[in-house]
Amino acid sequence: MNHLSSQQDVSFLRIPSTGKAEEVVRRLIEAIDLGIFSEGGQLPSEAGLASQFGVATVTVREALSLLRAQGFVETRRGRKGGSFVTANFNIAHARLLQEFRRYSVFDLRDYGDERAAISGHAARLAAERATADDLDQIAKQIRIMEKAMDRSDQRRADMRFHVNVAMVSQSVRLTQAEMQLQSELGMFLWIDPLDAKALNAYVDRLKAIEDAIARGDGILSSALSTDLCKKNMERVIDARLRLETSDDAMGTGDSS
Template sequence: MNRDKPGARRVVFTPVDTLARVDAVVRRLGDAIDLGLLADGEQLPGETDLAAQLGVSTVTLREALMALRQQGLVTTRRGRGGGSFVTVPEGPAEDRLLARLAEWSTEELRDLADHWAAVSGTAARLAAQRTEPDDLRQLRRSLGELVDAKDSGARSRLVGRFHVELAAAAQSARLTREEVTLQTELGALLRLPLGEDEHLKDSVDRHRAVISAVHDGADDRARALAEQCVQASMARLIELRLGSADGARGPRPKEAPDGQQSPSRKRGRTGPV
């Protein structure tokens, strides 16, 4: 279950975007802690090394570490054996994740949904064209573990791993790297919808359909289904972000028999299917 962890950990320490760098560092490290990529009590690299790895100044890094300390996610010790250490709070992760979700605008979430859908949809299409049936064992394994997972953190890691493995099945190193980056940026937030049993069942059914389409070599169907997996999760995140009454109840989108959203719901969708 942890075989994907080293690759994902490497992405944790790659350079962050140039805009809002303090927030980007806080989000990157905070999500990695919530995903379990950085363990409780683990020592972070020294400030100089960590700043260089993230591509930010030491001043920016110190501001980010201060914000993480205020959130209770990092503890800094001085003197011999000192440094910055990961601290996983005892309080419910859902509260922290909802606070983090509130930092995203709905426009940012929709843009991220489009990006993720494009990557996963393309990966599924190429996997259907290039993958032999015997090469789908990793995807089936991840889906089986997702069915059995009881913890929302484990569920989010497994969904992320599924999409990374789908990109790997497409035999595209670039798509695989892009999926790892997306999961590091987004993965922790997926704990929110995946903590809901109804959404989990829906997600399992959708991901099972992707495997079936890839197995059959149905490239267009595989692409559409993979995009729907992404858009369903992102739509639920947007509902939670908006805090709407409908979002609290979490209804499933109505679908036509072919699996597409019905015309009455298409106007509000977050991206192409």
């Protein structure tokens, strides 16, 4: 069984079919926000990015041009040249907030319903098929989550936990669906970080799912995973409503 590793972090950003340059831009900004690509770090080659995102090289080239125009990357020539990240975490996060404003509460609730269905069924199958090594990997992601104090680390640890559970289900389609859902709107679940108390409660929920999987209780593991997805969506909808209230207070809300 292959488990999500640091080298595979970008794979959850994979774009279906041919994709568009604007979508590649969004996914790369998200990767910067997650810390997968850090400020000053060099991006993979155009061919490498095209392979990771599942798009044509020309699409990546156009996306990098847009990112340069927006100040997110710079391109250096020469033997040690390439594309390098210039935008910092705060800039990337501000861009994600702009993206967040595009989604209505209905959009977010619809996403949550789909994710609950995918994650719940994956957890049920994982309970039937998990090996001792699988359980060790799931427990490892929980330990990482326990130590994740900032928003990016919490989001990455949570993503790894759920993708690992999907991988343990031994369903390629469920794993791909979970990764695609993570890439589409998963970052909005972590617009705000969890404080210490909320993080402890969240970790307890992950441990409950792990325990149900370890005991082979598919019904319970599915119910717990589904409930967690619903709680997460309540949290993200609250964040969206707060953002809307803040925009209205400052007179920057959408008047259309």
